[in-house]
Amino acid sequence: MKNWYHSWRAAIRIARRDAWRFKGRSFLVLAMLALPIVGVSGADLTQRSSELSPAQQLDRDLGKADAAIHDPGLGGAALMQNPKGDNYQPAKEYGDSEPWPEGKTDITAALPAGAKYLVDTTGMAKLKTAHGLRNTSVRELKAADPMAEGIMVLDRGRFPRKPGEVAATNAFLESSGLYVGSKLTARGLDTTYRIVGAYELPDDLKEAQVNALPGALLAPLDKVLAAAELPGTDASDSYLATVPGGAGFTWNMVEETNTKGVTVTSRAVTLNPPPDSEVALYQKDGWSSHGDNSSGNATELAILSTVVGLVMLEICLLAGPAFAVGARRSRRQLGLVGANGGDRHHIRAIVLSGGLVIGVVAAVVGTALGIALTFAFRPVLEGVLGQRFGSFDVRPLELLGIALLAVVTGLLAAIVPAVTASRQTVVASLTGRRGIRKANRVLPIVGLTAVVLGAGIALYGSAVSDKAIIVGGGSALAELGVVALTPTLVGLFGRIGRWLPLSPRLALRDAVRNRGRTAPAVAAVLAAVAGTVAVATYSASSDAQSEARYEPRLPHGAVAILSPESAVDVPSMRDDTQKLLPTDVRADVDRVVVGKKSCSAYGGGDDCGRYEIVRPKAYECPLWMYDASGEDPAEKYSKAERRELSKDWRCLQNDYGIGSEGGEILIGDDRLLKVLKIDDPGASEALANGRAVSFVKQNIVPDGADKGAGKGGATTAATTAANSVAAPQDGANGTIGVRLISAEDVDEADAAGMKGEEPPGTVKSIPAHQVAGGQNAYGVTMIVPPKAAEKAGFTTVPLGSFFSTERQPSDAQEQRLNGELAKTGSDSTLTIEKGFTPENSGTLLALAVFAGLVTIGAAGIATGLAQADAEPDLKTLAAVGAPTRVRKALSGFQCGVVAAMGVVLGSASGILPAIGLRFTERRAEEAMYAEALDEGWGAWQDVTAPFVPVVIPWATLGMLLVVVPLGAALLAALVTRSRGALARRAVI
């Protein structure tokens, strides 16, 4: 029986034995094909192994318990939840102006009859470590209980059994310098605890956590902190529970428990969720069970496919010449096959089998290595991911698919050499005649069509549409077209040969006459360089844009150290900063609290009220002024009016900066003006005289102005829109109203704010000076001198300091200060204004190095090929008396010619798509800007017109265009031996 596959068997046999005979070349191609497979199969394995099944996830969340019960803080009001228990809302409908119920719920009372439970409390505590203090999560759970098994995995020692014992995660022990057996205590607490064990959280290996028995640490600590008026541990309880009956915590039980105001994460319900029709929450408007966003996955998949596609193209272009060398070296062998009746398809089959054989071996080796390395480095990978694998999840079909990529790449890389070899006549192959094949006439036409079509699409994308994908797709098509055009373009390069000296002329003519081997190498360089230049141009442009948009948070070189949450550590951090940084002027600032001194600047917390600046109604931006109807105020105006209002002084936004961190009022003096570089003698004078300094015109009511404006009664939004109110003068004196809202009134004030009504509270009137205009206050709204604060009856606590510096603090100084600050466990924020730092410089360098390596590799392969082919010419040259250095020079120029052609074509085809993308972005941003103005958002968004520059990365381009070809040429010249007899193919 005669079958086509019998001839393929012979072809594969020849290819297999050839691959073995030329081990060096085979290994090179094998490595190129196998490396991506190792990476991708390893990544697939890691990804799949780290994805947990719902049951595995539940084991880590619930241990052996049937359910975890949480208190959402609705004060016991009945609620409805989704099956997973991560979404809920009160069962009763609350209107817009009706606040949701609040308060703690007794979870134990909500548990079904006969349920066994474990309390699980978490909070934060400042624990004393070997290096100082560390704000650490504390979880009080009886971890040794069988019900909790699987939540924390014991590494060494044991879990605590007595109240004086704790266990800690390995992450905590590593960062704290403590060990099993050490003593541990929290700041302010007299009790010490012994660390009796180390454990890990399988879901978060990096989490620093300490485990204690319920009630052993957080409750006593909270008591001590409350007595000292310090912020508490913020502890919250949940419960792990098992229920009798064996069916677990059913959906009925969950719904029953919901009526008592708590949410449930049930194992049984999560694994077998009820139909949506039985979930009351899903019957409400705006809720549905399908919250997953699959478009993110689609984008990731698209990016992944593009990267894999580009890598495959690059490998094809690099491995292709290697197969071409193979085919050329076995030309006589292929001729013999032809003489023995081998048809063109037999010759193609033999060369293609070379790709197939190496592809299959690369697939097997790559996949095996990928699996073995993932298995061997599992602990390392888990450490990097920060979580333990659920299981070692090998998915044969996915791995097979990935492995097939190597086979496909191998075959693709061998296609062109196979077709070229099969077109050789048998006689030419047998006699070793060096025939120059005529250039393919179809390829340039296809290439040109793709370039024109692609460029057209990209042009359309950047000029008409604002969709980046159109530009990207068009550019990709055009680039493939350029790759197809490469042989023709290489031919055009040959025309400059006549003006060159002997060696470069020979090199260029040789490259042009042998386009079959030059073109793939040039295309490989072109593809790598085009990608690099595109990304480099894009990122350089983005950096320029970011730089233009950059808003400093402080004057250049200035430093701020602020602790808006807690005032306890402020004195020590002020001193540390002054000691460790080259500071000049130090301006200490305090903040205003309403209620306890431990209240944070951000509001919230028990017994904490807040304050607000009473802005005169006439000065408020009409676009934001809500009234009782609750409708969007901007809706009342036409587009033109909104555009007009966006530029109105009332709607202009405060400056950006760190100054707003401690709230709207900073208590400080003249030194703060110096640090902020505020140039207004009137302001210094005002502070000295006990007047506040205002930086926001909308807040101050100038002396003698309409008092009614201050109370907000007389002027309505509708009238102010048409008749803009005059702004207070620069340097004007006036008053600023500050409303103090006590803790009890906060809810009522919130409700009043929603309706545009007057909130409750005491209004203090503070004499103020409006600072001269046009100065950046870096987010500071107003500075109140201590005297005035005292007079107004404000309670103040230390916030931090602003410093000017003698010189910009170095990174080392900053690190030392951060280390010192970490020791106190404080939540301070250190800001050092260093000006704009480009984000992409590292990326640019990495890309340039990558493109350089590909260029040198591809040019090297092409040079090896050229050297092998040029042997007779070199002998002729030597015979006519050419010096030995000609060989080195020729080799260098051959390499340089390929590299130079590749980088020139690559740079040209890389810059254009990047520019196209930037134009698209410009259009998109302009459209957004216009919409923002139309809708009246312009005032509170960035009001500046979009600035989307195109910046050419000359440094990267220069390196690619000049340094890389020169380097490649020199390298090739250096590694080429000057004596003919030794002229073996060095690279292959």
Added chain:
Amino acid sequence: MPDQASHPVLQLKELTRVHGSGATEVHALRGINLDVFPGELVAVMGPSGSGKSTLLTIAGGLDTPTSGQVIVENTDLTTAGRKQIAALRRRSIGYVFQDYNLIPALTAAENVALPRELDGTSARKARAEAVAALREMDLDQLADRFPDEMSGGQQQRVAIARALVGDRRLVLADEPTGALDSETGESVLALLRSRCDAGAAGVLVTHEPRFAAWADRVVFLRDGAVVDQTIRSDAASLLTGQAAER
């Protein structure tokens, strides 16, 4: 002995081959007529550039004539397609070159089996045929050796075995002894002669008269034209030494 009564295996009719055109025009062959019958070994002799090798490449379908006809086993190569000619080389025509006849990646048996395998015969069957062919020529001990494990003479003999495997009846040998010492050359020629005696037709290009003496007929070429033909008895008169005693 040649079987003149039967149909010739190879017929060349008014064969011409012109390389290039205009000023560079070269007439490699001028109106060659030649019939080779089963059992006949024809030697082609002549000085360098006389068109010997061109004749052989055209006879095997590796090159095409400018005019005239090449008929191999009733198939006109000048009108046949590329695939048909390739198939003819697998089934009817065998080539033996001066050196490097064997594919280095294949063993002797696999080399001999190659035309059959390319033709779609299963590897096992093709190998069986190849081993049988080698055995017939007393070369079966070489079956599993790779070319680089064989001497030049052994390689040429395996090449002859390959040229005649299956039903192939035409061997075209281009200086098959050129790279061999005279004793080995004789043994290779002896094998070729024996295959022709067994019924194959052979064309042997050589410029050594003593190798030509193995032939039934010697054709002399000069400047692409046949200038003389001798039959075996006449050829013997050309010979000297041991070859003449045969």
